[in-house]
């Protein structure tokens with residue numbers, strides 16, 4: 001009876017002395033065994049991996065990455081922690097070696113499917129498609145037609161145009177309101193960029209069809225990012241208590257475009273908040289742009305390779321504010337597998353807490369300080385080979401849009417910094433977080449943009 005790490009003979013003794021029916025006693029023992037096991041209910045019948053008993057509710061909160069990091073530390077389970085959400089078995093790695101083992105293993109090449117993803121037909125999209133021939137074809141086709149270096153460089157001119165439109169939009173908003181809420185401008189620019197790459201169609205900022213499209217995408221993201229108890233407790237699935245299925249059914253009737261619009265915009269919003277908060281870092285980046293590009297022409301894609309400090313700012317923001325702190329989409333074990341010394345049964349959902357890794361002081365000095373200089377001293381790849389900082393994931397299901405995302409973020413950041421000095425409005429930027437599908441700023445950044453020339 002000690003498999004779960006608890007000595008149940010004590011309970012049996014206690015119950016044998018108490019005047020209750022043997023059936024009730026048995027029930028109490030079984031329930032205690034199930035609920036007090038390390039890792040909770042869903043792990044009750046497997047060999048113990050350290051983790052909290054009972055149900056973990058952290059995933060339904062807006063700071064799941066922080067709550068899981070704290071739990072992993074307190075259960076001394078930073079390398080691997082087990083937990084249960086309803087009947088779903090989870091593991092989470094908060095350390096580079098185990099993270100690498102999970103992400104690189106072919107056993108974890110599948111994704112757990114959420115009800116909202118099914119209802120929005122997302123199991124047909126690359127991000128949620130089951131591992132197999134269909135998914136492999138999508139990856140192959142998109143690698144050639146969307147994400148190849150040739151396609152990324154061919155779309156440079158359109159990217160620059162969208163960036164210039166955003167600069168104009170900022171100017172207009174400053175003229176009208178004397179301050180700018182950047183989130184809307186960045187989201188719309190990003191959405192237009194994806195629409196152009198996929199359909200060759202662009203929209204007007206915040207008007208007509210463009211506005212409607214933006215609202216549809218926002219609602220879709222909200223539904224996909226929502227923690228849905230129906231995914232983990234069958235009874236909730238029947239009742240649809242949170243209304244997720246009902247809302248998805250309504251939304252799926254309209255056309256949908258998602259991936260790649262929110263992460264780029266969200267990352268840029270965090271970067272700009274940091275620029276406003278750290279004027280010294282901002283002016284160092286502006287001096288670098290001025291030295292490389294000058295003031296007589298606009299920055300282009302081909303300048304980015306010569307702007308290492310600007311690239312370090314992007315890396316440091318990906319470290320401090322990773323858009324996918326839990327790597328957005330978890331992995332599902334296709335078959336039984338070993339992670340370190342632990343046996344992981346097929347059907348287990350595996351997560352990597354990238355936020356915990358990028359804030360671990362055994363790995364990063366002064367992890368809570370924003371210091372782009374650290375990347376000028378050590379060149380760390382952020383594309384998935386070094387798990388100390390892998391904001392795009394790693395292995396077979398690594399983000400296929402990473403090169404396109406970085407090209408876009410670097411260029412737009414350079415354009416925004418070349419055109420304006422960014423200063424606080426009445427209030428300083430608030431760095432509070434809110435984890436939805438991605439890690440967003442809880443209070444959107446509102447600031448002032450003063451023209452550079």
Ligand code: HEM
Nearest residue numbers: 126127260263264324327391392393394397398399401405
């Ligand atoms: C800063 C921007 C971005 C970040 C931080 C990011 C991050 C991620 C992460 C963490 C994953 C999961 C990787 C894993 O499981 O190992 C992912 C998957 C994915 N990303 Fe990105 N991403 C970004 C931009 C983009 C863009 C621009 C696109 C497309 C236009 C894109 C398309 C995808 C797709 C389709 C997947 C699913 C791949 C699969 O399951 O096979 N992402 N991304």
